[in-house]
Amino acid sequence: MKNKNISTMTQAAMIAAIYVVLTYVFAPLSFGEVQVRIAESLTILPLFTPAAIPGLFIGCLIGNILGGAMLPDIIFGSLATLLGAVFTYRLRNKNKFLAPLPPIAANTVIVPFVLRFGYGVALPIPLMMLTVGIGELASCGVLGMVLYYALNKYKNMVFKPCC
Structure with missing residues (x-):
């Protein structure tokens, strides 16, 4: 049980x-009215492991802080993720x-506000919903599914809990 928790x-x-690294490296694309946050492609990972839930939240939180985001973005952007x-x-x-x-x-609804x-x-908020939604579609929908197919072959090796 202890080894499973550590894993x-x-x-x-x-x-x-x-x-955090993807958000920071691609910072010019990760913030603003028109954004394609490459790191959001990782939101496909909860299909493989529940560990992705806190990992994505903490990663988004730290990425927003290091990216110089305002407090509402740090809080509500991370909650959207x-x-x-x-x-x-x-x-x-x-x-x-x-x-x-x-x-x-979640991001299409929350981030424009x-x-x-x-x-x-x-x-206008509907316009920002459109631009954020398109960016999320590119990062989560397209890149996320590419990541899914790349990892799915190895899911039993990579995401297998220890012991």
Whole structure:
């Protein structure tokens, strides 16, 4: 039991670290009204392991802090990723093509309000929902599914809990 907990914590920490690195390296794409956060492709990982849920949340939280995000973005942007990860995990036994939908929906609804009230962006909220949604579709839907197919071959080796 103890080794399983260590394995889960290690997976979560690795996912968080990868999320932070991807957010930081691709910072020009990761923030703003039009954003394609490459790190959001990792929101497919709850299909493989529940450790991805805290890993994605903590990674997003740290990535937003290091990226210089405002407090509302740090809080609500990270919560959007958490919501997406939880509902992706809940869809793990359903159709895999539905898995990107929770993070796309959560970010499409929440992030435009963060942009408006956290950053004062004056664009209409429906327009920002469209731009954020397109970015999430690219990162979660397209890149996330590419990642899914790349990892699915190795899921029993990579995401297998220890002991």
